Amino acid sequence: MRAITSLSNLRPGSSGEVVSLQAWGLARRRLLDLGLVPGTRVVALRRSPSGDPTAFFIRGATIALRREEGRQVLVRPV
Amino acid sequence: MTGEKTDLVLSEARRLTGDLEDSYRDRIVAALYARAEAIASRAVKEAPAPRRDLDWRLDAILTSRLWGYPIMLALLAFVFWLTLKGANYPSALLASLLFAFQDILTSLFQRLGAPAWLYGIVVLGMYRTLAWVVAVMLPPMAIFFPLFTLLEDLGYLPRIAFNLDNFFKKAGAHGKQALTMCMGFGCNAAGVVGCRIIDSPRERLLAILTNNFSPCNGRLPTLITLAAIFMGGLLTTAAETAVATLTVAGIILLGIVLMFFTSWLLSRTLLKGVPSSFTLELPPYRPPQVLRVIARSVLDRTLYVLARAVLVAAPAGAFTWVLANVHLGTSSIIDHLAGWLQPLGKTVGLDGYILLAFILGLPANEIVIPILLMSYLATGMLTEVDSLAALGEILVRHGWTWITALNVMLFSLLHWPCGTTLLTIYKETKSLKWPLLAAVIPTALGFAACFLAKLLAGLLGAALGG
Numbered sequence: 316m317r318a319i320t321s322l323s324n325l326r327p328g329s330s331g332e333v334v335s336l337q338a339w340g341l342a343r344r345r346l347l348d349l350g351l352v353p354g355t356r357v358v359a360l361r362r363s364p365s366g367d368p369t370a371f372f373i374r375g376a377t378i379a380l381r382r383e384e385g386r387q388v389l390v391r392p393v
Numbered sequence: 394m395t396g397e398k399t400d401l402v403l404s405e406a407r408r409l410t411g412d413l414e415d416s417y418r419d420r421i422v423a424a425l426y427a428r429a430e431a432i433a434s435r436a437v438k439e440a441p442a443p444r445r446d447l448d449w450r451l452d453a454i455l456t457s458r459l460w461g462y463p464i465m466l467a468l469l470a471f472v473f474w475l476t477l478k479g480a481n482y483p484s485a486l487l488a489s490l491l492f493a494f495q496d497i498l499t500s501l502f503q504r505l506g507a508p509a510w511l512y513g514i515v516v517l518g519m520y521r522t523l524a525w526v527v528a529v530m531l532p533p534m535a536i537f538f539p540l541f542t543l544l545e546d547l548g549y550l551p552r553i554a555f556n557l558d559n560f561f562k563k564a565g566a567h568g569k570q571a572l573t574m575c576m577g578f579g580c581n582a583a584g585v586v587g588c589r590i591i592d593s594p595r596e597r598l599l600a601i602l603t604n605n606f607s608p609c610n611g612r613l614p615t616l617i618t619l620a621a622i623f624m625g626g627l628l629t630t631a632a633e634t635a636v637a638t639l640t641v642a643g644i645i646l647l648g649i650v651l652m653f654f655t656s657w658l659l660s661r662t663l664l665k666g667v668p669s670s671f672t673l674e675l676p677p678y679r680p681p682q683v684l685r686v687i688a689r690s691v692l693d694r695t696l697y698v699l700a701r702a703v704l705v706a707a708p709a710g711a712f713t714w715v716l717a718n719v720h721l722g723t724s725s726i727i728d729h730l731a732g733w734l735q736p737l738g739k740t741v742g743l744d745g746y747i748l749l750a751f752i753l754g755l756p757a758n759e760i761v762i763p764i765l766l767m768s769y770l771a772t773g774m775l776t777e778v779d780s781l782a783a784l785g786e787i788l789v790r791h792g793w794t795w796i797t798a799l800n801v802m803l804f805s806l807l808h809w810p811c812g813t814t815l816l817t818i819y820k821e822t823k824s825l826k827w828p829l830l831a832a833v834i835p836t837a838l839g840f841a842a843c844f845l846a847k848l849l850a851g852l853l854g855a856a857l858g859g
Contacts, residue, residue, distance in 0.1 A: 330852060345670050345672060347785055348422075348423050351544060352422055354423075361456060363556055365557065365558070367559045367562065369857070378672055378675070379555050379673040382563065383671075384671060
Protein backbone atom coordinates (compact mmCIF):
# COMPACT_ATOMS: atom_id res chain seq x y z
CA MET A 316 0.00 0.00 0.00
CA ARG A 317 1.35 3.38 -1.01
CA ALA A 318 1.70 6.33 1.34
CA ILE A 319 -1.24 8.65 1.83
CA THR A 320 -0.78 12.05 0.23
CA SER A 321 -2.96 15.01 -0.75
CA LEU A 322 -4.78 15.73 -4.01
CA SER A 323 -2.42 18.57 -4.83
CA ASN A 324 0.51 16.13 -4.77
CA LEU A 325 -1.13 13.82 -7.28
CA ARG A 326 0.71 14.00 -10.61
CA PRO A 327 -1.42 14.76 -13.65
CA GLY A 328 -2.42 11.43 -15.17
CA SER A 329 -2.41 9.52 -11.89
CA SER A 330 -5.36 8.83 -9.65
CA GLY A 331 -6.19 8.38 -6.00
CA GLU A 332 -8.90 7.31 -3.63
CA VAL A 333 -10.19 9.79 -1.05
CA VAL A 334 -9.23 8.83 2.51
CA SER A 335 -10.36 11.89 4.47
CA LEU A 336 -10.89 15.62 4.35
CA GLN A 337 -8.75 18.05 6.33
CA ALA A 338 -11.05 21.04 5.92
CA TRP A 339 -13.61 22.19 8.46
CA GLY A 340 -16.83 24.11 8.36
CA LEU A 341 -17.90 25.71 5.09
CA ALA A 342 -14.82 24.59 3.15
CA ARG A 343 -15.46 20.97 4.17
CA ARG A 344 -19.07 21.26 3.07
CA ARG A 345 -18.04 22.57 -0.36
CA LEU A 346 -15.65 19.66 -0.85
CA LEU A 347 -18.30 17.17 0.29
CA ASP A 348 -20.78 18.73 -2.14
CA LEU A 349 -18.39 17.82 -4.95
CA GLY A 350 -18.73 14.18 -3.88
CA LEU A 351 -15.31 13.94 -2.25
CA VAL A 352 -16.36 11.36 0.37
CA PRO A 353 -14.04 8.55 1.51
CA GLY A 354 -13.67 5.92 -1.17
CA THR A 355 -14.24 8.26 -4.14
CA ARG A 356 -11.87 7.76 -7.08
CA VAL A 357 -10.27 10.99 -8.33
CA VAL A 358 -8.14 11.36 -11.46
CA ALA A 359 -5.74 14.30 -11.70
CA LEU A 360 -6.12 15.55 -15.27
CA ARG A 361 -3.94 18.58 -15.89
CA ARG A 362 -2.53 21.71 -14.38
CA SER A 363 -3.32 25.21 -15.61
CA PRO A 364 -0.53 26.64 -17.82
CA SER A 365 0.09 29.11 -14.99
CA GLY A 366 0.78 26.22 -12.58
CA ASP A 367 -2.43 26.37 -10.57
CA PRO A 368 -5.30 25.30 -10.36
CA THR A 369 -5.41 21.62 -11.32
CA ALA A 370 -8.32 19.94 -13.08
CA PHE A 371 -9.60 16.72 -11.49
CA PHE A 372 -12.04 14.15 -12.78
CA ILE A 373 -14.51 13.59 -9.92
CA ARG A 374 -17.64 11.46 -10.33
CA GLY A 375 -18.06 12.20 -14.02
CA ALA A 376 -17.36 15.92 -13.80
CA THR A 377 -14.19 17.90 -14.42
CA ILE A 378 -13.54 20.22 -11.49
CA ALA A 379 -10.61 22.60 -11.07
CA LEU A 380 -9.29 23.06 -7.53
CA ARG A 381 -6.62 25.46 -6.31
CA ARG A 382 -3.61 24.06 -4.46
CA GLU A 383 -5.06 25.27 -1.14
CA GLU A 384 -8.20 23.16 -1.64
CA GLY A 385 -6.34 20.15 -2.99
CA ARG A 386 -4.11 20.07 0.08
CA GLN A 387 -7.17 19.53 2.25
CA VAL A 388 -8.13 16.28 0.56
CA LEU A 389 -6.08 13.25 1.62
CA VAL A 390 -5.90 10.46 -0.93
CA ARG A 391 -4.29 7.03 -1.32
CA PRO A 392 -2.64 6.79 -4.76
CA VAL A 393 -4.03 3.90 -6.81
CA MET B 394 -33.81 25.41 39.34
CA THR B 395 -35.24 23.41 36.45
CA GLY B 396 -34.39 26.27 34.11
CA GLU B 397 -30.74 26.16 35.18
CA LYS B 398 -30.61 22.41 34.73
CA THR B 399 -32.09 22.65 31.23
CA ASP B 400 -29.51 25.28 30.33
CA LEU B 401 -26.75 22.99 31.55
CA VAL B 402 -28.03 20.06 29.54
CA LEU B 403 -28.46 22.25 26.47
CA SER B 404 -24.95 23.67 26.65
CA GLU B 405 -23.54 20.17 27.13
CA ALA B 406 -25.53 18.97 24.13
CA ARG B 407 -24.25 21.92 22.11
CA ARG B 408 -20.66 21.09 23.07
CA LEU B 409 -21.09 17.51 21.98
CA THR B 410 -22.78 18.31 18.64
CA GLY B 411 -20.06 20.89 17.98
CA ASP B 412 -17.54 18.08 17.95
CA LEU B 413 -19.85 15.81 16.09
CA GLU B 414 -21.16 18.24 13.49
CA ASP B 415 -18.64 17.55 10.75
CA SER B 416 -18.58 13.82 11.34
CA TYR B 417 -22.33 13.30 11.18
CA ARG B 418 -22.59 15.55 8.16
CA ASP B 419 -19.84 13.47 6.57
CA ARG B 420 -21.80 10.32 7.22
CA ILE B 421 -25.00 11.79 5.82
CA VAL B 422 -23.25 12.96 2.64
CA ALA B 423 -21.44 9.62 2.26
CA ALA B 424 -24.74 7.78 2.65
CA LEU B 425 -26.42 10.08 0.12
CA TYR B 426 -23.65 9.50 -2.40
CA ALA B 427 -23.69 5.73 -1.84
CA ARG B 428 -27.45 5.69 -2.38
CA ALA B 429 -27.19 7.94 -5.46
CA GLU B 430 -24.43 5.74 -6.86
CA ALA B 431 -26.54 2.62 -6.38
CA ILE B 432 -29.54 4.18 -8.13
CA ALA B 433 -27.39 5.63 -10.91
CA SER B 434 -25.63 2.32 -11.59
CA ARG B 435 -29.01 0.67 -12.21
CA ALA B 436 -30.57 3.53 -14.22
CA VAL B 437 -27.76 5.15 -16.21
CA LYS B 438 -25.55 3.65 -18.85
CA GLU B 439 -21.95 4.85 -18.57
CA ALA B 440 -21.20 7.66 -21.04
CA PRO B 441 -19.15 6.29 -23.91
CA ALA B 442 -15.46 6.86 -23.29
CA PRO B 443 -14.59 8.44 -26.69
CA ARG B 444 -16.71 11.48 -25.85
CA ARG B 445 -14.74 12.14 -22.70
CA ASP B 446 -11.52 11.39 -24.56
CA LEU B 447 -12.31 14.15 -27.03
CA ASP B 448 -12.89 16.65 -24.22
CA TRP B 449 -9.58 15.76 -22.63
CA ARG B 450 -7.76 15.98 -25.93
CA LEU B 451 -9.28 19.43 -26.59
CA ASP B 452 -8.26 20.56 -23.11
CA ALA B 453 -4.74 19.28 -23.76
CA ILE B 454 -4.51 21.88 -26.54
CA LEU B 455 -6.67 24.73 -25.24
CA THR B 456 -5.15 24.76 -21.75
CA SER B 457 -1.63 23.66 -22.66
CA ARG B 458 1.49 25.47 -21.58
CA LEU B 459 2.44 26.13 -25.18
CA TRP B 460 -0.89 26.93 -26.82
CA GLY B 461 -3.18 27.97 -23.95
CA TYR B 462 -2.35 31.67 -23.94
CA PRO B 463 -1.71 32.22 -27.68
CA ILE B 464 -5.08 30.64 -28.55
CA MET B 465 -6.80 32.74 -25.91
CA LEU B 466 -5.27 35.99 -27.19
CA ALA B 467 -5.95 35.08 -30.81
CA LEU B 468 -9.61 34.35 -30.04
CA LEU B 469 -10.00 37.63 -28.13
CA ALA B 470 -8.30 39.57 -30.94
CA PHE B 471 -10.56 37.85 -33.47
CA VAL B 472 -13.68 38.75 -31.49
CA PHE B 473 -12.58 42.42 -31.29
CA TRP B 474 -11.62 42.55 -34.92
CA LEU B 475 -14.93 41.06 -36.02
CA THR B 476 -16.86 43.41 -33.72
CA LEU B 477 -15.14 46.59 -34.91
CA LYS B 478 -14.93 45.59 -38.54
CA GLY B 479 -18.42 44.13 -38.69
CA ALA B 480 -20.06 46.99 -36.81
CA ASN B 481 -18.87 49.64 -39.28
CA TYR B 482 -21.35 48.96 -42.04
CA PRO B 483 -24.53 48.49 -39.98
CA SER B 484 -23.51 51.51 -37.88
CA ALA B 485 -23.32 53.71 -40.97
CA LEU B 486 -26.59 52.28 -42.25
CA LEU B 487 -28.38 52.83 -38.94
CA ALA B 488 -26.99 56.36 -38.69
CA SER B 489 -28.25 57.33 -42.15
CA LEU B 490 -31.64 55.72 -41.43
CA LEU B 491 -32.07 57.39 -38.06
CA PHE B 492 -30.85 60.77 -39.28
CA ALA B 493 -33.20 60.51 -42.28
CA PHE B 494 -36.03 60.01 -39.80
CA GLN B 495 -34.90 63.21 -38.13
CA ASP B 496 -35.70 65.08 -41.35
CA ILE B 497 -39.21 63.61 -41.24
CA LEU B 498 -39.55 64.70 -37.62
CA THR B 499 -38.31 68.17 -38.56
CA SER B 500 -40.89 68.67 -41.27
CA LEU B 501 -43.57 67.35 -38.91
CA PHE B 502 -42.62 69.91 -36.26
CA GLN B 503 -42.62 72.67 -38.89
CA ARG B 504 -46.07 71.70 -40.17
CA LEU B 505 -47.45 71.72 -36.64
CA GLY B 506 -45.90 75.10 -36.05
CA ALA B 507 -44.03 73.99 -32.91
CA PRO B 508 -41.94 76.65 -31.14
CA ALA B 509 -38.19 76.58 -31.83
CA TRP B 510 -37.21 75.67 -28.27
CA LEU B 511 -39.50 72.60 -28.25
CA TYR B 512 -38.11 71.47 -31.62
CA GLY B 513 -34.59 72.02 -30.27
CA ILE B 514 -35.06 70.03 -27.08
CA VAL B 515 -37.00 67.13 -28.59
CA VAL B 516 -35.43 66.71 -32.03
CA LEU B 517 -31.98 68.31 -31.93
CA GLY B 518 -31.34 67.36 -28.31
CA MET B 519 -33.19 64.18 -27.39
CA TYR B 520 -33.70 62.44 -30.72
CA ARG B 521 -30.29 63.22 -32.20
CA THR B 522 -28.43 61.99 -29.11
CA LEU B 523 -30.57 58.89 -28.99
CA ALA B 524 -29.95 58.21 -32.68
CA TRP B 525 -26.23 58.59 -32.16
CA VAL B 526 -26.14 56.20 -29.22
CA VAL B 527 -28.25 53.59 -31.00
CA ALA B 528 -26.25 53.85 -34.24
CA VAL B 529 -22.87 53.64 -32.52
CA MET B 530 -23.75 51.21 -29.76
CA LEU B 531 -26.26 48.72 -31.13
CA PRO B 532 -24.25 47.07 -33.95
CA PRO B 533 -21.10 46.31 -31.91
CA MET B 534 -23.24 44.96 -29.06
CA ALA B 535 -25.30 42.88 -31.46
CA ILE B 536 -22.06 41.31 -32.73
CA PHE B 537 -19.97 41.15 -29.55
CA PHE B 538 -22.53 39.61 -27.19
CA PRO B 539 -23.57 36.70 -29.44
CA LEU B 540 -19.89 35.92 -30.13
CA PHE B 541 -19.24 35.91 -26.42
CA THR B 542 -22.31 33.80 -25.71
CA LEU B 543 -21.15 31.41 -28.44
CA LEU B 544 -17.81 30.92 -26.68
CA GLU B 545 -19.75 30.39 -23.46
CA ASP B 546 -22.01 27.82 -25.13
CA LEU B 547 -19.01 25.97 -26.56
CA GLY B 548 -17.69 25.56 -23.03
CA TYR B 549 -14.54 27.58 -23.71
CA LEU B 550 -15.04 30.41 -21.19
CA PRO B 551 -14.37 28.34 -18.05
CA ARG B 552 -11.06 27.29 -19.66
CA ILE B 553 -10.04 30.96 -19.78
CA ALA B 554 -10.70 31.19 -16.05
CA PHE B 555 -8.71 27.96 -15.59
CA ASN B 556 -5.75 29.37 -17.56
CA LEU B 557 -5.68 32.71 -15.79
CA ASP B 558 -6.76 31.89 -12.24
CA ASN B 559 -3.23 31.89 -10.82
CA PHE B 560 -2.72 35.56 -11.74
CA PHE B 561 -6.05 36.51 -10.23
CA LYS B 562 -5.25 34.49 -7.10
CA LYS B 563 -2.06 36.51 -6.64
CA ALA B 564 -4.17 39.69 -6.80
CA GLY B 565 -6.52 38.23 -4.18
CA ALA B 566 -9.26 37.80 -6.76
CA HIS B 567 -11.18 35.00 -8.45
CA GLY B 568 -10.31 33.41 -11.81
CA LYS B 569 -13.83 34.00 -13.04
CA GLN B 570 -13.00 37.72 -12.96
CA ALA B 571 -11.20 37.07 -16.26
CA LEU B 572 -14.62 36.44 -17.80
CA THR B 573 -16.38 39.46 -16.34
CA MET B 574 -13.39 41.55 -17.47
CA CYS B 575 -13.78 40.31 -21.05
CA MET B 576 -17.49 40.96 -20.88
CA GLY B 577 -16.68 44.54 -19.82
CA PHE B 578 -15.11 45.13 -23.23
CA GLY B 579 -18.61 44.76 -24.60
CA CYS B 580 -20.38 46.79 -21.95
CA ASN B 581 -19.37 47.50 -18.36
CA ALA B 582 -22.98 47.37 -17.16
CA ALA B 583 -23.29 43.86 -18.60
CA GLY B 584 -19.89 42.99 -17.12
CA VAL B 585 -21.07 44.10 -13.68
CA VAL B 586 -24.22 42.00 -13.96
CA GLY B 587 -22.00 39.12 -15.11
CA CYS B 588 -20.11 39.30 -11.80
CA ARG B 589 -22.98 37.26 -10.35
CA ILE B 590 -21.09 34.16 -11.54
CA ILE B 591 -18.61 34.77 -8.71
CA ASP B 592 -20.06 33.22 -5.54
CA SER B 593 -17.93 34.77 -2.85
CA PRO B 594 -19.08 38.32 -1.99
CA ARG B 595 -15.57 39.69 -1.47
CA GLU B 596 -14.25 38.51 -4.83
CA ARG B 597 -17.45 39.59 -6.55
CA LEU B 598 -17.01 43.14 -5.25
CA LEU B 599 -13.42 43.16 -6.53
CA ALA B 600 -14.66 42.16 -9.97
CA ILE B 601 -17.45 44.75 -9.91
CA LEU B 602 -15.17 47.60 -8.77
CA THR B 603 -12.51 46.90 -11.41
CA ASN B 604 -14.77 46.14 -14.38
CA ASN B 605 -14.51 49.73 -15.59
CA PHE B 606 -10.82 49.15 -16.47
CA SER B 607 -12.03 47.29 -19.55
CA PRO B 608 -12.78 49.99 -22.13
CA CYS B 609 -16.31 49.24 -23.33
CA ASN B 610 -17.83 49.56 -26.79
CA GLY B 611 -18.72 53.15 -26.00
CA ARG B 612 -15.06 54.04 -25.37
CA LEU B 613 -13.22 51.79 -27.83
CA PRO B 614 -14.37 53.87 -30.85
CA THR B 615 -12.97 57.01 -29.16
CA LEU B 616 -9.65 55.26 -28.57
CA ILE B 617 -9.52 53.93 -32.12
CA THR B 618 -10.50 57.23 -33.75
CA LEU B 619 -7.98 59.31 -31.81
CA ALA B 620 -5.23 56.74 -32.32
CA ALA B 621 -5.95 56.74 -36.04
CA ILE B 622 -5.79 60.53 -36.30
CA PHE B 623 -2.92 61.42 -33.97
CA MET B 624 -0.72 58.33 -33.65
CA GLY B 625 -1.40 56.74 -37.01
CA GLY B 626 -1.32 59.85 -39.20
CA LEU B 627 -4.76 58.88 -40.63
CA LEU B 628 -3.62 55.32 -41.40
CA THR B 629 -2.30 55.99 -44.86
CA THR B 630 0.53 53.48 -44.62
CA ALA B 631 0.86 50.01 -43.10
CA ALA B 632 3.38 51.33 -40.57
CA GLU B 633 0.96 54.02 -39.42
CA THR B 634 -1.82 51.47 -39.05
CA ALA B 635 0.51 49.34 -36.95
CA VAL B 636 1.38 52.30 -34.69
CA ALA B 637 -2.32 53.11 -34.19
CA THR B 638 -3.15 49.46 -33.45
CA LEU B 639 -0.27 49.22 -30.98
CA THR B 640 -1.43 52.40 -29.25
CA VAL B 641 -4.94 50.99 -28.76
CA ALA B 642 -3.50 47.63 -27.64
CA GLY B 643 -1.20 49.49 -25.23
CA ILE B 644 -4.14 51.37 -23.69
CA ILE B 645 -6.11 48.12 -23.29
CA LEU B 646 -3.05 46.47 -21.71
CA LEU B 647 -2.65 49.40 -19.32
CA GLY B 648 -6.28 48.87 -18.29
CA ILE B 649 -5.61 45.19 -17.55
CA VAL B 650 -2.46 45.99 -15.57
CA LEU B 651 -4.34 48.59 -13.50
CA MET B 652 -7.21 46.11 -13.01
CA PHE B 653 -4.76 43.62 -11.44
CA PHE B 654 -3.08 46.37 -9.42
CA THR B 655 -6.37 47.77 -8.08
CA SER B 656 -7.66 44.27 -7.24
CA TRP B 657 -4.42 43.55 -5.41
CA LEU B 658 -4.55 46.86 -3.52
CA LEU B 659 -8.23 46.53 -2.58
CA SER B 660 -7.84 42.95 -1.41
CA ARG B 661 -5.11 44.12 0.95
CA THR B 662 -6.93 47.17 2.24
CA LEU B 663 -10.64 47.78 1.96
CA LEU B 664 -11.60 44.25 0.93
CA LYS B 665 -9.15 42.35 3.06
CA GLY B 666 -9.45 38.63 3.47
CA VAL B 667 -8.06 35.34 2.27
CA PRO B 668 -9.32 34.16 -1.10
CA SER B 669 -12.33 31.99 -0.39
CA SER B 670 -12.45 28.40 -1.60
CA PHE B 671 -12.22 27.98 -5.33
CA THR B 672 -13.97 25.32 -7.33
CA LEU B 673 -14.49 25.72 -11.04
CA GLU B 674 -16.33 23.25 -13.17
CA LEU B 675 -14.92 22.64 -16.64
CA PRO B 676 -18.05 21.46 -18.43
CA PRO B 677 -17.92 19.16 -21.46
CA TYR B 678 -17.47 20.89 -24.80
CA ARG B 679 -20.59 20.88 -26.91
CA PRO B 680 -21.64 22.16 -30.31
CA PRO B 681 -23.30 25.56 -29.83
CA GLN B 682 -26.97 26.04 -30.62
CA VAL B 683 -26.30 29.05 -32.81
CA LEU B 684 -29.85 30.32 -33.27
CA ARG B 685 -30.74 29.96 -29.62
CA VAL B 686 -27.50 31.67 -28.64
CA ILE B 687 -28.26 34.64 -30.88
CA ALA B 688 -31.84 34.94 -29.65
CA ARG B 689 -30.79 34.66 -26.03
CA SER B 690 -27.95 37.15 -26.18
CA VAL B 691 -29.97 39.67 -28.18
CA LEU B 692 -32.88 39.49 -25.76
CA ASP B 693 -31.00 39.08 -22.48
CA ARG B 694 -28.05 41.34 -23.00
CA THR B 695 -28.25 43.61 -26.02
CA LEU B 696 -31.81 44.85 -25.62
CA TYR B 697 -31.51 45.04 -21.84
CA VAL B 698 -28.38 47.15 -21.96
CA LEU B 699 -29.64 49.23 -24.86
CA ALA B 700 -32.93 50.01 -23.11
CA ARG B 701 -31.07 51.30 -20.09
CA ALA B 702 -28.71 53.38 -22.25
CA VAL B 703 -31.65 54.87 -24.11
CA LEU B 704 -33.35 55.77 -20.85
CA VAL B 705 -30.35 57.86 -19.79
CA ALA B 706 -29.24 59.13 -23.20
CA ALA B 707 -32.52 60.80 -24.17
CA PRO B 708 -32.78 63.09 -21.12
CA ALA B 709 -29.04 63.78 -21.36
CA GLY B 710 -29.47 64.88 -24.96
CA ALA B 711 -32.20 67.30 -24.02
CA PHE B 712 -30.15 68.63 -21.10
CA THR B 713 -27.01 69.14 -23.20
CA TRP B 714 -28.98 70.95 -25.89
CA VAL B 715 -30.35 73.35 -23.30
CA LEU B 716 -26.85 73.97 -21.91
CA ALA B 717 -25.50 74.69 -25.37
CA ASN B 718 -28.35 76.98 -26.37
CA VAL B 719 -29.15 79.00 -23.28
CA HIS B 720 -26.91 82.03 -23.21
CA LEU B 721 -25.83 83.88 -20.10
CA GLY B 722 -24.46 87.19 -21.32
CA THR B 723 -22.59 86.61 -24.54
CA SER B 724 -21.76 82.92 -24.23
CA SER B 725 -23.65 79.68 -23.68
CA ILE B 726 -23.77 77.81 -20.37
CA ILE B 727 -21.44 75.20 -21.90
CA ASP B 728 -18.85 77.92 -22.57
CA HIS B 729 -19.15 79.20 -19.01
CA LEU B 730 -18.75 75.72 -17.52
CA ALA B 731 -15.83 74.88 -19.80
CA GLY B 732 -14.14 78.14 -18.84
CA TRP B 733 -14.56 77.26 -15.20
CA LEU B 734 -13.04 73.79 -15.76
CA GLN B 735 -10.22 75.14 -17.93
CA PRO B 736 -7.52 75.51 -15.20
CA LEU B 737 -8.05 71.95 -13.94
CA GLY B 738 -8.16 70.59 -17.49
CA LYS B 739 -4.97 72.40 -18.51
CA THR B 740 -3.13 71.12 -15.43
CA VAL B 741 -3.57 67.53 -16.57
CA GLY B 742 -2.94 68.15 -20.25
CA LEU B 743 -6.60 68.33 -21.31
CA ASP B 744 -8.83 71.41 -21.50
CA GLY B 745 -12.10 72.63 -20.00
CA TYR B 746 -14.22 71.49 -22.95
CA ILE B 747 -12.76 67.97 -22.82
CA LEU B 748 -13.44 67.61 -19.10
CA LEU B 749 -16.95 68.99 -19.57
CA ALA B 750 -17.59 66.55 -22.43
CA PHE B 751 -16.60 63.65 -20.16
CA ILE B 752 -18.87 64.98 -17.42
CA LEU B 753 -21.81 65.51 -19.78
CA GLY B 754 -21.02 62.10 -21.29
CA LEU B 755 -21.83 60.42 -17.98
CA PRO B 756 -25.08 58.94 -19.35
CA ALA B 757 -23.24 57.16 -22.18
CA ASN B 758 -19.58 57.28 -23.18
CA GLU B 759 -20.55 57.26 -26.86
CA ILE B 760 -21.60 60.90 -26.71
CA VAL B 761 -18.30 62.31 -25.35
CA ILE B 762 -16.74 63.08 -28.74
CA PRO B 763 -20.01 64.39 -30.25
CA ILE B 764 -20.54 66.70 -27.23
CA LEU B 765 -16.95 67.90 -27.54
CA LEU B 766 -17.48 68.74 -31.20
CA MET B 767 -20.78 70.41 -30.39
CA SER B 768 -19.10 72.73 -27.89
CA TYR B 769 -15.95 73.37 -29.99
CA LEU B 770 -17.99 74.23 -33.05
CA ALA B 771 -20.77 75.96 -31.08
CA THR B 772 -23.36 74.48 -33.42
CA GLY B 773 -25.75 73.79 -30.59
CA MET B 774 -26.35 70.17 -31.55
CA LEU B 775 -24.49 66.93 -32.07
CA THR B 776 -22.54 67.19 -35.27
CA GLU B 777 -21.40 64.47 -37.54
CA VAL B 778 -18.01 64.93 -39.11
CA ASP B 779 -17.69 62.97 -42.30
CA SER B 780 -14.03 62.06 -42.24
CA LEU B 781 -11.19 61.41 -39.84
CA ALA B 782 -9.23 64.20 -41.53
CA ALA B 783 -11.99 66.75 -40.91
CA LEU B 784 -12.28 65.68 -37.28
CA GLY B 785 -8.51 65.90 -36.84
CA GLU B 786 -8.46 69.37 -38.35
CA ILE B 787 -11.12 70.64 -35.92
CA LEU B 788 -9.25 69.21 -32.92
CA VAL B 789 -5.89 70.62 -34.00
CA ARG B 790 -7.53 74.02 -34.55
CA HIS B 791 -8.57 73.88 -30.88
CA GLY B 792 -5.04 73.36 -29.69
CA TRP B 793 -4.74 69.56 -29.71
CA THR B 794 -1.38 67.89 -30.07
CA TRP B 795 -0.55 64.19 -29.92
CA ILE B 796 -0.11 64.56 -26.17
CA THR B 797 -3.67 65.97 -25.83
CA ALA B 798 -4.93 62.98 -27.80
CA LEU B 799 -2.95 60.56 -25.63
CA ASN B 800 -4.34 62.18 -22.48
CA VAL B 801 -7.91 62.02 -23.78
CA MET B 802 -7.35 58.32 -24.48
CA LEU B 803 -5.93 57.80 -20.99
CA PHE B 804 -8.81 59.70 -19.43
CA SER B 805 -11.30 57.77 -21.52
CA LEU B 806 -9.85 54.54 -20.10
CA LEU B 807 -9.57 55.96 -16.59
CA HIS B 808 -12.59 57.94 -15.46
CA TRP B 809 -15.90 57.29 -13.75
CA PRO B 810 -18.08 54.52 -15.24
CA CYS B 811 -21.10 55.60 -17.28
CA GLY B 812 -24.44 56.27 -15.60
CA THR B 813 -25.85 52.91 -16.62
CA THR B 814 -22.91 51.08 -15.08
CA LEU B 815 -23.07 53.11 -11.85
CA LEU B 816 -26.79 52.39 -11.57
CA THR B 817 -26.11 48.70 -12.19
CA ILE B 818 -23.42 48.65 -9.49
CA TYR B 819 -25.90 50.22 -7.09
CA LYS B 820 -28.55 47.65 -7.99
CA GLU B 821 -26.10 44.77 -7.60
CA THR B 822 -24.63 45.92 -4.28
CA LYS B 823 -27.60 47.79 -2.76
CA SER B 824 -25.23 50.35 -1.29
CA LEU B 825 -24.14 53.82 -2.44
CA LYS B 826 -20.64 53.18 -1.15
CA TRP B 827 -19.60 50.84 -3.97
CA PRO B 828 -20.71 52.88 -7.02
CA LEU B 829 -19.01 55.87 -5.39
CA LEU B 830 -15.79 53.93 -4.92
CA ALA B 831 -16.06 52.53 -8.46
CA ALA B 832 -16.11 56.12 -9.70
CA VAL B 833 -13.43 57.58 -7.43
CA ILE B 834 -10.72 54.95 -7.99
CA PRO B 835 -10.41 55.14 -11.81
CA THR B 836 -10.93 58.93 -11.84
CA ALA B 837 -8.08 59.46 -9.38
CA LEU B 838 -5.88 57.14 -11.45
CA GLY B 839 -6.95 59.03 -14.59
CA PHE B 840 -5.94 62.45 -13.28
CA ALA B 841 -2.64 61.01 -12.06
CA ALA B 842 -1.93 59.28 -15.39
CA CYS B 843 -2.75 62.37 -17.45
CA PHE B 844 -0.67 64.63 -15.22
CA LEU B 845 2.25 62.21 -15.41
CA ALA B 846 1.98 61.89 -19.19
CA LYS B 847 1.91 65.69 -19.55
CA LEU B 848 4.92 66.03 -17.26
CA LEU B 849 6.93 63.35 -19.09
CA ALA B 850 6.02 64.81 -22.48
CA GLY B 851 7.16 68.23 -21.24
CA LEU B 852 10.49 66.85 -20.03
CA LEU B 853 10.93 64.92 -23.28
CA GLY B 854 10.17 68.06 -25.26
CA ALA B 855 12.65 70.07 -23.21
CA ALA B 856 15.32 67.41 -23.63
CA LEU B 857 14.79 67.23 -27.39
CA GLY B 858 14.50 71.01 -27.75
CA GLY B 859 17.53 71.76 -25.59
